[in-house]
Amino acid sequence: MPGVPPGLRGALPVLIALPVVVVFELLLAGSPFATYLLSIMGVNIILAVSLNIVNGMTGQFSIGHAGFMAVGAYVAGVLSLSLKEIALSFLPVAVSDQVFLLLVLLLGGVAAAVCGFVVGLPSLRLRGDYLAIVTLGFGEIIRVFVQNTEMFGRALGLSGIPQTAGLGMVGFWVFVVVLVARRLAGSSHGRSLWAIREDEVAAEAMGVDTTGYKVRAFVISSFFAGIAGGLFAHFVPIINPGSFTFVKSMEVVVMVVMGGLGSTTGAIVAAVFLTLLPEALRSAFAAMGAEGSLAQKVDQIRMPVYGLLLVALMLLRPQGLFGTKEIWEVLPRWLPRRRKGLA
Amino acid sequence: MAQLLQHLINGLASGTIYALVALGYTMVYGVLKLINFAHGDVMMVGVYMGYATAFALGKQAQKSLWGVVLIFLVAMGGCALLGFLIERFAYRPLREKPRLTALITAIGISFALSYGFQLDIGFLPGAAPRAFPEIIVPTEWLIIGDRDVVVWNWQVMSLLIAVGLMVGLQYLVFKTRFGRAMRAVSYDHRVAALMGIPTDRVIAVTFMIGSALAAGAGLLYAIKDTSVSPLMGLYVGLKAFVAAVIGGIGHVPGAVVGALMLGLVEEFVVGYAASTWRDAVAFGILIIVLIAKPGGLFGRVAAEKV
Amino acid sequence: MSSSTEPTPQQLADAPLLKAEGVSITFGGLKALTDFNLAIRKGDLQGLIGPNGAGKTTAFNVLTGVYKPTQGEVRVGGQKVNTLKPHQINHLGLARTFQNIRLFRALTALDNVKVACRAEAFSDAAAHGVAAAALVRGGVLTAIAANCRTLVLAGWWKSLLLTPRFQAEERRITEQAEHLLEVMGLLHRRDEEARNLPYGEQRRLEIARALGTQPNVLLLDEPAAGMNTREKADLMVLIRKLRDDFSLGILVIEHDMKLVMGICEKITVLDHGETIARGAPEQVRSDRKVIEAYLGDSYLETHGGAA
Numbered sequence: 001m002p003g004v005p006p007g008l009r010g011a012l013p014v015l016i017a018l019p020v021v022v023v024f025e026l027l028l029a030g031s032p033f034a035t036y037l038l039s040i041m042g043v044n045i046i047l048a049v050s051l052n053i054v055n056g057m058t059g060q061f062s063i064g065h066a067g068f069m070a071v072g073a074y075v076a077g078v079l080s081l082s083l084k085e086i087a088l089s090f091l092p093v094a095v096s097d098q099v100f101l102l103l104v105l106l107l108g109g110v111a112a113a114v115c116g117f118v119v120g121l122p123s124l125r126l127r128g129d130y131l132a133i134v135t136l137g138f139g140e141i142i143r144v145f146v147q148n149t150e151m152f153g154r155a156l157g158l159s160g161i162p163q164t165a166g167l168g169m170v171g172f173w174v175f176v177v178v179l180v181a182r183r184l185a186g187s188s189h190g191r192s193l194w195a196i197r198e199d200e201v202a203a204e205a206m207g208v209d210t211t212g213y214k215v216r217a218f219v220i221s222s223f224f225a226g227i228a229g230g231l232f233a234h235f236v237p238i239i240n241p242g243s244f245t246f247v248k249s250m251e252v253v254v255m256v257v258m259g260g261l262g263s264t265t266g267a268i269v270a271a272v273f274l275t276l277l278p279e280a281l282r283s284a285f286a287a288m289g290a291e292g293s294l295a296q297k298v299d300q301i302r303m304p305v306y307g308l309l310l311v312a313l314m315l316l317r318p319q320g321l322f323g324t325k326e327i328w329e330v331l332p333r334w335l336p337r338r339r340k341g342l343a
Numbered sequence: 344m345a346q347l348l349q350h351l352i353n354g355l356a357s358g359t360i361y362a363l364v365a366l367g368y369t370m371v372y373g374v375l376k377l378i379n380f381a382h383g384d385v386m387m388v389g390v391y392m393g394y395a396t397a398f399a400l401g402k403q404a405q406k407s408l409w410g411v412v413l414i415f416l417v418a419m420g421g422c423a424l425l426g427f428l429i430e431r432f433a434y435r436p437l438r439e440k441p442r443l444t445a446l447i448t449a450i451g452i453s454f455a456l457s458y459g460f461q462l463d464i465g466f467l468p469g470a471a472p473r474a475f476p477e478i479i480v481p482t483e484w485l486i487i488g489d490r491d492v493v494v495w496n497w498q499v500m501s502l503l504i505a506v507g508l509m510v511g512l513q514y515l516v517f518k519t520r521f522g523r524a525m526r527a528v529s530y531d532h533r534v535a536a537l538m539g540i541p542t543d544r545v546i547a548v549t550f551m552i553g554s555a556l557a558a559g560a561g562l563l564y565a566i567k568d569t570s571v572s573p574l575m576g577l578y579v580g581l582k583a584f585v586a587a588v589i590g591g592i593g594h595v596p597g598a599v600v601g602a603l604m605l606g607l608v609e610e611f612v613v614g615y616a617a618s619t620w621r622d623a624v625a626f627g628i629l630i631i632v633l634i635a636k637p638g639g640l641f642g643r644v645a646a647e648k649v
Numbered sequence: 650m651s652s653s654t655e656p657t658p659q660q661l662a663d664a665p666l667l668k669a670e671g672v673s674i675t676f677g678g679l680k681a682l683t684d685f686n687l688a689i690r691k692g693d694l695q696g697l698i699g700p701n702g703a704g705k706t707t708a709f710n711v712l713t714g715v716y717k718p719t720q721g722e723v724r725v726g727g728q729k730v731n732t733l734k735p736h737q738i739n740h741l742g743l744a745r746t747f748q749n750i751r752l753f754r755a756l757t758a759l760d761n762v763k764v765a766c767r768a769e770a771f772s773d774a775a776a777h778g779v780a781a782a783a784l785v786r787g788g789v790l791t792a793i794a795a796n797c798r799t800l801v802l803a804g805w806w807k808s809l810l811l812t813p814r815f816q817a818e819e820r821r822i823t824e825q826a827e828h829l830l831e832v833m834g835l836l837h838r839r840d841e842e843a844r845n846l847p848y849g850e851q852r853r854l855e856i857a858r859a860l861g862t863q864p865n866v867l868l869l870d871e872p873a874a875g876m877n878t879r880e881k882a883d884l885m886v887l888i889r890k891l892r893d894d895f896s897l898g899i900l901v902i903e904h905d906m907k908l909v910m911g912i913c914e915k916i917t918v919l920d921h922g923e924t925i926a927r928g929a930p931e932q933v934r935s936d937r938k939v940i941e942a943y944l945g946d947s948y949l950e951t952h953g954g955a956a
Contacts, residue, residue, distance in 0.1 A: 310451030
């Protein structure tokens, strides 16, 4: 950004975003439904933007994002449950809660990141198709693992997790993931990722440690999926394996593909759209006075519609909404435009 | 000992079913270099077609020989048609595009089918599992000891049908002119086209054969499990895919070996360990294979021309 | 670690920049290269020629680590590189272009070169070396530690916070890339997507990109393919200039005899993976075996032996 002293450039977005997020939370305190919807939207944005780092910028094909979300959710959830009775006495309760929440979120994220490393390292050495299978399998293994482990509540799930994740915390992490994605995309590391996406052999020949970069992108992406899961666990009353199925993974894939593989803006827009659409349809059906079951059907119809949507997208507009561009590259010329290229 | 034998038989029986589905995956990958995620769901559609046919025939006719044959033919024929349509309208337009595009499309179709069939609107059956009609009356054909080991008629029939289909496929691929065309297309479809091979037709027929085999496998599976549900395609499909990868994707006999291995290991895990870990077995093996020998048992990781 | 086979510092200093010794590679049943030998020193301008399918690009691929030789040794700067990955060999000073242009098509010309100029190669090569070596020697924990170190120390977080040092590094990379584009006469195309460039410019961009990795040896795979006479003449001058300005050793694969004979000081001829001739252009031009390989026995019969 021109006109901003270099030293401040890094910190500026943070300084702006924090007050905005806090104001938001206060404004919506009165409407639990709006809060819930926005929280879900926030989680979806985090998932989509983080998956975009791997599927979009690096051109890989991971379809097990929900698995990492599950790891973050369960680890954070279990930790929160065990810390339930403790509070930092020298801080007001609300703040103490947030501190603990932040702590368990980070731990959940790190756990997910470690899983990302373990899963990514062997599979990223191989051809692209294999990563898809392995990530799919990983999601399933996590599901089976949770269903068979008492500590994670088996099939019934975990309940009673302190509901401390408000819009403030969710908004904060949305902001962080978008910042990370944007900064990454514009840096030399991001350029290397794009190069891998374009031509892995050439990138390797130009000195890019392709396997290392792919793994690192994967780890970062998994970390944020874990954060998203942890947040999710702290604003829904109960979590069970059913919340983190292959369906969820595919939802995120649809968001990224629809938004445009490689575009952070696209991922955000698609996530918002695909979170609001089912709700809008539900309300529309209810308002039309249709039988209650039709509104329920929205959830079910969603899935085959997503499937057909993917097929239609690939046949008609494979680059999705934004392709690899960001919002400022698409806006009309009279807005000040950044120089073309990545950075 | 007897238990071991029983597990062995069960494992082989389910292994042969996986093999039939795995063959479809491996053949399609061979000619198109595409992992057809929708393969398992096409199988599921075939099973429902067979189910509908069985219902239409009524309780008596469905058990007769010609009834069973008809059910199989309808399911396999219907699946062949479905496979043809999918290839023609969803995959062929994307043949020259990057592989990722086709992969995403395959997943889209898989989703549309498996979740579409879970809706109970119109002819779509709905999510609840249904009992598959008893088209083969289960009779015990071989009993060893005091019911220590029981071999059922349908197990033997399933094994024979599966082996028969596989032998037929081997013959087709290696002994006929068409099979040679298939193999040529799998090596390089552009060069094959230049040699005068009708690539489009070869690929279409490959799809049809693979889908028909899957339908047959699906019916055998439904007979074994005595239930059908829209999600069976995903699970059986995924395991069959793992089997194909274990054998080396693109390698026809490898798929069979991989499937048999998977069937046996799964059966032994269920028998001697805990049955709830069954689903994780397939993926566990997959990850081990991918780490140890990425090309699978028989396959070779093709060197990319630089 | 076997110290007996590790080269001494003196040996490293004297060694040719690139050396292949007795290199053979077999694919399935096909022996693509047999007993291939080569030595490139600073300031060399050598050529590698032969009929199609002779194994020239295969040789490049073996030298740059894309394929592992089944026999023999490849050494870059005295160090044995048989088991290293291509990016590691690149860090040791070997860069290449590709026969079928492999640019990063959706990236701009400037970005293409900037990828090659990455800061990480130079300031964090050590961290990379650790990560790679740890993987090679096995040990999951070492690999985790190495990768953490790379993520944290090697500056990925620096890019997040836009530290002044990071921004300065980015500026340096941009300047370096712009300079290379200028050398190759492509500065006016800096913001153009690589796929939109005309063919000849794409070939030049590939060379600019390879130079971005600051190599000691440059391998050019058919750099003149598809160029017209004028462009080829310019290219000949350019290659010599690059050799002089950047103190490189250059090895060129080419089919255009005029170009090869014109700039190469020493030529190696391959046929069916075997070296059938080697020497100065005049020697090679009149070598009977070379003529036979290119033009066939019948030519010799009708034209009565060597010219």
